[in-house]
Amino acid sequence: MAERVLTLQPLTAEQRVQLEKTGVEVVDAENWEAAAPITIIFGWDKKVGPAALMAPNNQVKWIQTVSAGIDYLPLDWIKAHNVQVTNASGVYxxxxxxxxxxxxxxxxxxxxxxxxxxxxxxxxxxxxxxxxxxxxxxxxxxxxxxxxxxxxxxxxxxxxxxxxxxxxxxxxxxxxxxxxxxxxxxxxxxxxxxxxxxxxxxxxxxxxxxxxxxxxxxxxxxxxxxxxxxxxxxxxxxxxxxxxxxxxxxxxxxxxxxxxxxxxxxxxxxxxTPHQTGFAKENTKPILDIFGKNLTSWLADGSLSVNLTDVSLGY
Amino acid sequence: MAERVLTLQPLTAEQRVQLEKTGVEVVDAENWEAAAPITIIFGWDKKVGPAALMAPNNQVKWIQTVSAGIDYLPLDWIKAHNVQVTNASGVYxxxxxxxxxxxxxxxxxxxxxxxxxxxxxxxxxxxxxxxxxxxxxxxxxxxxxxxxxxxxxxxxxxxxxxxxxxxxxxxxxxxxxxxxxxxxxxxxxxxxxxxxxxxxxxxxxxxxxxxxxxxxxxxxxxxxxxxxxxxxxxxxxxxxxxxxxxxxxxxxxxxxxxxxxxxxxxxxxxxxTPHQTGFAKENTKPILDIFGKNLTSWLADGSLSVNLTDVSLGY
Missing domain, CATH: 3.40.50.720 (NAD(P)-binding Rossmann-like Domain)
Known part of the structure; x- marks a missing residue:
């Protein structure tokens, strides 16, 4: 079964093609309910994220955030269900x-x-x-x-x-x-x-x-x-x-x-300034680079090669 | 006869002592009329500067500006009277x-x-x-x-x-x-x-x-x-x-x-911003360094060793 990646982060057409080349199926936020089982989440959305994560027909094993901090995720649930989280630390x-x-x-x-x-x-x-x-x-x-x-x-x-x-x-x-x-x-x-x-x-x-x-x-x-x-x-x-x-x-x-x-x-x-100091359109590429590296190792041997967090510690 | 320097630029007590150590007399803006003949002007003031420069009992031969540009000086008069001008180019x-x-x-x-x-x-x-x-x-x-x-x-x-x-x-x-x-x-x-x-x-x-x-x-x-x-x-x-x-x-x-x-x-x-981009208290020292170098060569052999302008060209 191919991995199904729910993308809660906007992707350009080109970025989507790049992802699909690895063999994964890419699912958009509006289609997540029809496309189960989701196995990977990229990015986050405070409505779709928890719903997709906790839906019984999904099998999420890994979340790649686009942020450095992960404190906004439902960490207790994530820990209890052995979901791994990689972040975008360093990018900003x-x-x-x-x-x-x-x-x-x-x-x-x-x-x-x-x-x-x-x-x-x-x-x-x-x-x-x-x-x-x-x-x-x-x-x-x-x-x-x-x-x-x-x-x-x-x-x-x-x-x-x-x-x-x-x-x-x-x-x-x-x-x-x-x-x-x-x-x-x-x-x-x-x-x-x-x-x-x-x-x-x-x-x-x-x-x-x-x-x-x-x-x-x-x-x-x-x-x-x-x-x-x-x-x-x-x-x-x-x-x-x-x-x-x-x-x-x-x-x-x-x-x-x-x-x-x-x-x-x-x-x-x-x-x-309104919590904007790390924003830059130039961040998109390094975030996708991190996701790409992790996707490669995940598909090869189930490991996550960069920016794996310790959910217990919260970072 | 000692050189008399009219200072139209504020000096600290220490800077004044430094200048006087070279053997020159330092004259403040308020005393210029009593202290003639002035031979050197340091800095500029749009009232005192021209008055001191053109007063018949003065013998100004050299003006050291604290600015990079010299276009605010009475350049025609200066040229006609063979006054030399050194500037503070580069400091700002x-x-x-x-x-x-x-x-x-x-x-x-x-x-x-x-x-x-x-x-x-x-x-x-x-x-x-x-x-x-x-x-x-x-x-x-x-x-x-x-x-x-x-x-x-x-x-x-x-x-x-x-x-x-x-x-x-x-x-x-x-x-x-x-x-x-x-x-x-x-x-x-x-x-x-x-x-x-x-x-x-x-x-x-x-x-x-x-x-x-x-x-x-x-x-x-x-x-x-x-x-x-x-x-x-x-x-x-x-x-x-x-x-x-x-x-x-x-x-x-x-x-x-x-x-x-x-x-x-x-x-x-x-x-x-109101023409302030070059301002910094850190500029004082390099300006005085330029003046000091020129004063040394002037007292030694009548030359001006740094930042001599061409009054005809205006810079």
């Missing part, structure tokens, strides 16, 4: 890194003021000393994995060698120095920029809390491209008011969407 | 290049929409394919001198190799290919981004005119960090309306300040 790091450089330049090069002045037709030239250069900002990146390394690599191109914080403090290429989470305060002393690129784990929930922000004195920029739950949002808002932090760029939030009446929207020194 | 290129990367990421990574949505408290997530990456934009830079090269160098760090346009089409490091101004249309065919970094010369006035823009089909981004007069502003506004150009970031304008009632301020796809 280059796009996240580009956005992070954009956030940095937005504040360092005076765009935040320019945008507000433009809205009022104000030709307000800053003092020559008001602006600084990214090259000379002291940057501390929390998380030295795929995302942190991609950010460090782009910073290196600006002649900027960031510091890094990770669990053990082990050295990482592209970083001038690293410290463990327990010893991060030495790196923060003369920092201009703090970037959160850590995954969501029990250690990182509200890592950036009141006591973290209170040790800062006019930090130029705080950026969160990691997880919303890593930051105590109220503590950050207080830090912005009391100038422990001067500017913030936030792509992720404790609750998403950010509430319509949240005061964060109106902070003049905050840039809010 | 790294800052201009950083800003240019900021403009690119602002549009490529979806910040233009995010800023507008933030003002209205709209959590409006773009489609995953709406955003693209700077790495894969095809960039054409007009002007491959100090500014163009600094931009290319930063782009290279994103894995992006831009094309360049210069007078002869000669190859330049950091650029994947170059064309002459007369043959630029081949480079424009599949361009996503055009950046103007050309100086103001008779060739470049209104180089970007109606016929230039009409050959473009949905160019993603047009950036002007060169000279305002290189762009026919009305033609650019038409191109933005007719989608020959989708977005523009403009730091320089045909008339500055940009008029309060200019329609450009309100274009939703334009970012206006």
């Amino acid at each position: 790091s280059p796009a996240i890194a580009e956005s992070t450089l954009g956030y940095l330049l937005y504040f360092v090069r005076g765009f935040n003021e320019a945008v507000k002045n433009q809205a009022g037709h104000f030709w307000q030239v800053p003092a020559r000393d008001d602006l600084s250069m990214l090259a000379s900002q002291k940057v501390v990146i929390y998380g030295t994995g795929s995302i942190g390394q991609a950010i460090a690599k782009l910073l290196n191109g600006f002649g900027n060698r960031p510091s890094g914080v990770n669990r053990s403090g082990h050295p990482v290429e592209g970083f001038v120095e690293t410290a463990s989470l327990a010893n991060d305060s030495t790196l923060l002393k003369d920092a201009d920029v703090v970037i959160n690129a850590m995954p969501a784990t029990s250690t990182t929930v509200h890592y950036f809390d009141e006591s973290f922000f209170k040790q800062l004195d006019e930090l130029n920029i705080f950026i969160n491209v990691g997880r919303g739950k890593s930051v105590d949002q109220q503590a950050l808002m207080n830090a912005l008011l009391y100038q422990n932090v001067l500017h913030a760029a936030l792509d992720v939030f404790e609750e998403e969407p950010l509430a319509k009446d949240s005061r964060l929207w109106d902070y003049p020194n905050v840039l809010v | 290129s790294p800052a201009i290049a950083e800003s240019t990367l900021g403009y690119l990421l602002y549009f490529v990574r979806g910040f233009n929409e995010a800023v507008k949505n933030q003002a209205g408290h709209f959590w409006q997530v773009p489609a995953r394919d709406d955003l693209s990456m700077l790495a894969s934009q095809k960039v054409v830079i007009y002007g491959t001198g100090s500014i163009g090269q600094a931009i290319a160098k930063l782009l290279n760090g994103f894995g992006n190799r831009p094309s360049g346009v210069n007078r002869s089409g000669h190859p330049v490091e950091g650029f994947v290919e170059t064309a002459s101004l007369a043959n630029d249309s081949t480079l424009l065919k599949d361009a996503d981004v055009v950046i103007n970094a050309m100086p103001a010369t008779s060739t470049t006035v209104h180089y970007f005119d109606e016929s230039f823009f009409k050959q473009l089909d949905e160019l993603n981004i047009f950036i002007n960090v060169g000279r305002g007069k290189s762009v026919d502003q009305q033609a650019l506004m038409n191109a933005l309306l007719y989608q020959n150009v989708l977005h523009a970031a403009l730091d320089v304008f045909e008339e500055e300040p940009l008029a309060k009632d200019s329609r450009l301020w309100d274009y939703p796809n334009v970012l206006v």
